[in-house]
Each structure stands twice: as C-alpha cells, then as structure tokens.
Amino acid sequence: xxxxxxxxxxxxxxxxxxxxxxxxxxxxxxxxxxxxxxxxxxxxxxxxxxxxxxxxxxxxxxxxxxxxxxxxxxxxxxxxxxxxxxxxxxxxxxxxxxxx
Amino acid sequence: xxxxxxxxxxxxxxxxxxxxxxxxxxxxxxxxxxxxxxxxxxxxxxxxxxxxxxxxxxxxxxxxxxxxxxxxxxxxxxxxxxxxxxxxxxxxxxxxxxxxxxxxxxxxxxxxxxxxxxxxxxxxxxxxxxxxxxxxxxxxxxxxxxxxxxxxxxxxxxxxxxxxxxxxxxxxxxxxxxxxxxxxxxxxxxxxxxxxxxxxxxxxxxxxxxxxxxxxxxxxxxxxxxxxxxxxxxxxxxxxxxxxxxxxxxxxxxxxxxxxxxxxxxxxxxxxxxxxxxxxxxxxxxxxxxxxxxxxxxxxxxxxxxxxxxxxxxxxxxxxxxxxxxxxxxxxxxxxxxxxxxxxxxxxxxxxxxxxxxxxxxxxxxxxxxxxxxxxxxxxxxxxxxxxxxxxxxxxxxxxxxxxxxxxxxxxxxxxxxxxxxxxxxxxxxxxxxxxxxxxxxxxxxxxxxxxxxxxxxxxxxxxxxxxxxxxxxxxxxxxxxxxxxxxxxxxxxxxxxxxxxxxxxxxxxxxxxxxxxxxxxxxxxx
Ligand SMILES: [Zn+2]
Numbered sequence: 001x002x003x004x005x006x007x008x009x010x011x012x013x014x015x016x017x018x019x020x021x022x023x024x025x026x027x028x029x030x031x032x033x034x035x036x037x038x039x040x041x042x043x044x045x046x047x048x049x050x051x052x053x054x055x056x057x058x059x060x061x062x063x064x065x066x067x068x069x070x071x072x073x074x075x076x077x078x079x080x081x082x083x084x085x086x087x088x089x090x091x092x093x094x095x096x097x098x099x100x
Numbered sequence: 101x102x103x104x105x106x107x108x109x110x111x112x113x114x115x116x117x118x119x120x121x122x123x124x125x126x127x128x129x130x131x132x133x134x135x136x137x138x139x140x141x142x143x144x145x146x147x148x149x150x151x152x153x154x155x156x157x158x159x160x161x162x163x164x165x166x167x168x169x170x171x172x173x174x175x176x177x178x179x180x181x182x183x184x185x186x187x188x189x190x191x192x193x194x195x196x197x198x199x200x201x202x203x204x205x206x207x208x209x210x211x212x213x214x215x216x217x218x219x220x221x222x223x224x225x226x227x228x229x230x231x232x233x234x235x236x237x238x239x240x241x242x243x244x245x246x247x248x249x250x251x252x253x254x255x256x257x258x259x260x261x262x263x264x265x266x267x268x269x270x271x272x273x274x275x276x277x278x279x280x281x282x283x284x285x286x287x288x289x290x291x292x293x294x295x296x297x298x299x300x301x302x303x304x305x306x307x308x309x310x311x312x313x314x315x316x317x318x319x320x321x322x323x324x325x326x327x328x329x330x331x332x333x334x335x336x337x338x339x340x341x342x343x344x345x346x347x348x349x350x351x352x353x354x355x356x357x358x359x360x361x362x363x364x365x366x367x368x369x370x371x372x373x374x375x376x377x378x379x380x381x382x383x384x385x386x387x388x389x390x391x392x393x394x395x396x397x398x399x400x401x402x403x404x405x406x407x408x409x410x411x412x413x414x415x416x417x418x419x420x421x422x423x424x425x426x427x428x429x430x431x432x433x434x435x436x437x438x439x440x441x442x443x444x445x446x447x448x449x450x451x452x453x454x455x456x457x458x459x460x461x462x463x464x465x466x467x468x469x470x471x472x473x474x475x476x477x478x479x480x481x482x483x484x485x486x487x488x489x490x491x492x493x494x495x496x497x498x499x500x501x502x503x504x505x506x507x508x509x510x511x512x513x514x515x516x517x518x519x520x521x522x523x524x525x526x527x528x529x530x531x532x533x534x535x536x537x538x539x540x541x542x543x544x545x546x547x548x549x550x551x552x553x554x555x556x557x558x559x560x561x562x563x564x565x566x567x568x569x570x571x572x573x574x575x576x577x578x579x580x581x582x583x584x585x586x587x588x589x590x591x592x593x594x595x596x597x598x599x600x601x602x603x604x605x606x607x608x609x610x611x612x613x614x615x616x617x618x619x620x621x622x623x624x625x626x627x
Pocket of ligand 1: 166169170171182184186187188292
C-alpha cells in the first residue's frame with residue numbers, strides 16, 4: 001500500500017506535529033510498510049467471528065455514583081504553564097464560543 | 101448534583117401565557133403546527149422553499165460525580181477545584197464509568213422509544229482544543245446507548261412525529277473564557293461531566309417546530325428527573341442544522357450548523373434568521389457554503405465562525421481504557437418500568453380524567469410538581485376545573501410574583517383544598533378566597549385561622565343581609581325601575597351593590613335571592 005506525501009502532511013497536521021523534509025520522506029516509507037503489515041489481517045477469514053474491540057475478557061466495569069476527593073486547585077495550577085486568578089491560561093482562541 | 105433550582109415557567113411554551121399571550125388569537129394560531137394557518141413570518145416565499153431542521157441537544161445528566169471519575173459535578177464552584185488525574189487526562193489515570201449516568205442515559209433512550217444497544221462501547225474523538233485536556237473526548241461512535249426512536253411535538257391538529265437518530269453518552273469539555281489579548285482562561289470543573297447527546301433526524305420543518313421539539317424534550321427530561329435542564333447554567337444546550345430546499349426535492353440543501361443559542365427563544369430566532377438568509381441568498385442567485393455559524397444574541401444575527409479551513413477528521417477509534425458494556429433485557433425492562441408517566445401521557449389523562457381543556461392541562465403538566473399538586477388538591481375537592489382555574493390563575497401569579505416553584509411557595513395542597521372547600525360551603529366568596537391566598541402562603545396557617553384573623557366570613561345569614569338589601573333598593577331607584585320594567589340586567593347591578601356594601605362578604609346567591617324577593621314585593625305594590 002502506498003501513501004502519498006500529501007497524506008503525510010495531512011496526518012502530521014491532524015496530530016499537530018511539524019516534520020522536516022527528511023522525516024517526511026522516512027515516514028512516507030514507514031507508514032506504507034506499517035499499513036502493509038497490518039493489511040495482512042485482511043487475509044484472515046473473520047466471517048464467523050464476532051467483532052472485537054477489546055482483547056480483555058472483561059465487560060461492565062462500573063463505579064457507583066459517589067464523590068471522591070478532587071485535587072487542590074493549587075496543585076492543578078502548578079502543572080499549568082500559565083495561570084491567572086485560579087484559571088489556566090492558554091493562548092487566545094479566536095474560534096467560536098460554541099462548545100461540545 | 102446541581103443543588104440550585106430556580107423557578108421556571110411552564111415549558112410547554114405554546115401554553116406559556118407570558119411568552120405566548122395565553123389563549124390569545126396569536127397563541128391559537130401558533131398551535132396549528134405544520135398547517136396552512138401557521139404564523140410564518142416568511143410566508144410570501146413559503147411556497148417556494150421548505151425548511152429542513154435537525155437538532156443536536158446536549159444534556160448534562162444529574163449525577164453526583166462525573167462520568168468517569170469521582171469529582172463533583174456541582175455548578176458554580178471555585179475554578180479548577182473539581183478536577184483529578186482522570187478528568188485532567190494525566191498519564192497513568194484510568195476512567196471508570198459511572199453506573200448512574202449509564203442508567204439515566206438508558207432511561208432517556210427508552211422514553212424516546214429508542215432501541216437500547218445490547219452492547220455499548222466508548223470511542224475516542226480526537227481533536228485539539230484548550231478545553232479538552234486529553235486532546236480527545238470520550239464519546240460513542242458506532243455503538244451508542246440508544247438508536248432510533250421518536251418524539252411527538254405540538255398538540256392541536258395532531259402531533260407531529262420527529263424521529264430520533266441516536267442518544268449517546270460522552271464527557272463534557274471544560275469552560276473556556278475569552279478575556280482578550282492576554283489569552284483565554286480555562287476552568288476544568290466541567291470537564292468530564294456526563295453529557296447525553298440526543299440527535300434528531302432532519303424532520304423539523306420550521307423554527308417554531310424546533311422550539312416545540314425542545315420544550316417537549318425538556319419536559320420529558322424533567323419528568324424523568326435525569327437533568328435539571330437549566331439552560332442558563334448550560335445543562336441543556338442545543339445546536340441546529342438547517343437547510344432549505346425546493347418542495348419535493350429529495351436532496352437536502354446546503355446546511356448551516358448553528359451554535360451558541362442560550363435559550364429556546366434564541367434557537368427559534370437564530371433559525372428564523374437563518375431560514376430567511378438562506379432564501380435570500382438562493383433567490384438572489386447566490387451560493388451557500390456549508391459552515392458553522394454562531395448566533396449573536398445582541399445583534400440578532402448569525403455569523404460565520406472564524407475557524408481555520410480544516411476538515412473535521414476526528415479519527416474515532418475504540419477507547420482502549422473502557423471495556424464494553426452489556427445490558428440485559430431484564431435490566432432494560434427494569435429501567436423501563438421506572439419511567440413513570442411522561443408529560444404527554446399526563447396531558448391526555450388530565451383532559452379525559454379531569455375533563456380539563458388542553459390549555460389548562462398544558463399549563464399544569466408543563467410543571468411536574470404543579471401537576472402533582474393539582475392531583476393532590478383534587479383528591480379533596482370535587483370540581484377539578486375549579487382547582488385548575490385556581491392553580492393556573494391566582495397560584496401561578498403568586499409563583500411568578502415571588503419567583504418561586506410550587507414547592508418553594510410552601511403552600512400545602514391540603515391548605516388550598518380547604519380554602520376551596522370554604523368556597524363550596526359558602527363560607528367564602530371566590531373573591532374573598534383570592535384575597536386570603538397571599539396571607540395563606542405567607543403564614544402557612546390553616547385557612548380557617550387566616551379567615552378568622554382577617555375577619556372575613558361570608559354573610560349567609562338572611563337576617564343580616566336584609567337591611568343591606570333594603571338600603572340598596574332605596575338608594576338605586578333608577579335600577580329598580582329598570583328591573584321592574586323588564587331590564588333583567590339591572591338585577592346584576594343591584595347584587596353588585598350588595599356585595600360592595602358588605603365589602604364582598606355577602607353570599608352572592610343569597611343576595612340575589614333576597615333582592616328578587618324584595619323586588620317582587622315592590623312589583624306587587626306597584627300593581
Ligand atoms: Zn475528576
């Protein structure tokens with residue numbers, strides 16, 4: 001399976017990674033090889049097998065709706081690069097006020 | 101758990117007196133959803149285009165703790181005081197699903213007639229935004245809690261059925277505040293709060309219908325007690341997809357996605373704006389582009405979101421930290437049996453069982469607590485219509501004036517029942533009872549005690565009323581003459597005069613009777 005330089009750019013952009021020319025060339029090759037390797041799975045006949053999303057034989061791991069102590073705000077802010085008045089401060093986001 | 105409750109008016113908005121002018125002609129016209137009588141501001145061009153709307157509602161589920169960790173979901177706490185390694189996405193932390201949130205989501209799915217996934221799973225939705233500390237949101241992609249279903253909206257002229265696409269669980273993001281050049285501030289308290297996203301099919305065909313859909317959905321969520329649906333605090337949020345097309349056209353037009361509407365009214369107004377914008381662009385031969393637009397409440401316009409041109413590619417993949425969730429038929433049935441009566445069922449029952457008008461039933465049912473109060477009073481009072489009039493009239497006025505819910509008002513159903521029984525047994529006139537109501541609410545005392553305290557008691561003693569009747573007849577010669585010469589209406593005036601003389605305390609029926617008797621004597625004398 002081949003992967004284009006355009007694909008590499010696109011993936012790098014989505015992952016917010018900046019790449020040098022050399023890295024791009026290497027990734028173009030590596031990603032193609034990875035895809036080819038994983039594509040081998042397509043050779044397995046899975047027509048009678050239930051789709052699996054997890055390898056653990058576990059399901060229904062719940063917790064009860066109870067409160068547990070949160071971190072102290074000071075502790076949380078300690079790991080933030082920038083803060084002000086108890087808030088974490090990030091570079092100005094001009095894009096919408098809409099959430100979720 | 102959101103502790104703060106504020107008084108909210110009826111949310112079946114077409115029945116909301118204050119918003120809709122009650123039983124006014126306008127109110128009536130607006131009831132005719134989807135009919136030709138529809139009050140459409142864009143009527144002239146209504147023949148040429150039809151509107152297609154789909155809504156995405158995000159509702160915060162009422163739980164004590166967040167979706168995947170034990171942090172509190174209380175609104176209004178000190179910024180960044182309700183976070184932990186799980187909701188901040190710190191390395192090494194693992195999410196564990198809140199069972200209560202899962203069950204509440206199933207409850208909503210069932211109430212919307214959806215099919216509950218026997219196996220549900222979570223997926224990562226990947227994107228970068230400062231309110232999302234993990235750089236992905238745990239959401240559901242191909243196996244949501246519920247799929248399909250419907251919601252009936254509108255009352256008169258038959259309800260319209262809006263299909264539901266799906267309802268899925270996800271975690272809320274943090275709150276981002278833009279403060280200017282210095283940067284944006286983030287409060288992560290909201291991060292990880294359980295959200296249920298309810299997506300409708302594009303079955304809604306007008307902004308008004310969209311508002312009806314929202315009020316119906318909100319009513320159901322409040323009846324289920326799964327959310328406080330407080331739009332001001334963001335526990336209910338709505339995004340809308342809208343496009344217009346030529347009638348009969350199979351293909352959808354170019355759609356806009358609308359965000360940032362903070363009330364049902366705003367949703368309706370934003371959609372109205374967008375419908376006319378789309379039509380205008382098309383009529384002028386222009387081209388629409390698919391985009392996200394933000395509603396600007398102050399200027400009453402929608403504006404394109406200034407986003408970098410970027411395809412949304414969320415690269416969903418199964419959340420490896422959460423194993424699948426299987427729900428048994430027995431548990432589904434158990435949750436189904438806990439749904440209770442839903443607003444539309446109650447609306448229908450009130451009309452048949454208590455013979456209430458659609459209007460009265462709508463006002464009562466729009467407030468679950470008020471409808472329960474109504475039923476409690478009706479257990480002790482014979483005439484439901486009278487109880488309904490009292491609740492939708494004087495009691496609702498007191499609630500509005502004091503900005504209180506029926507519970508916060510402190511009025512006991514037994515107290516109101518007793519007050520109404522004092523009208524029945526003619527101790528009080530309706531007017532006197534209305535005068536007593538505020539004192540009854542303020543004091544919390546027994547109605548009889550309040551009546552005694554105020555010296556209000558209907559005069560039902562003929563001996564006490566006769567002198568007043570004589571006096572009224574003497575003072576109002578003209579009206580007496582009018583009556584004697586056949587003008588029946590003059591009698592009503594005379595009864596009114598007796599009421600006035602007694603400060604409203606006279607038993608009106610008795611006054612009527614005594615006047616007739618005295619006038620008959622006069623008539624006899626005149627002959
Ligand atoms: Zn947490």
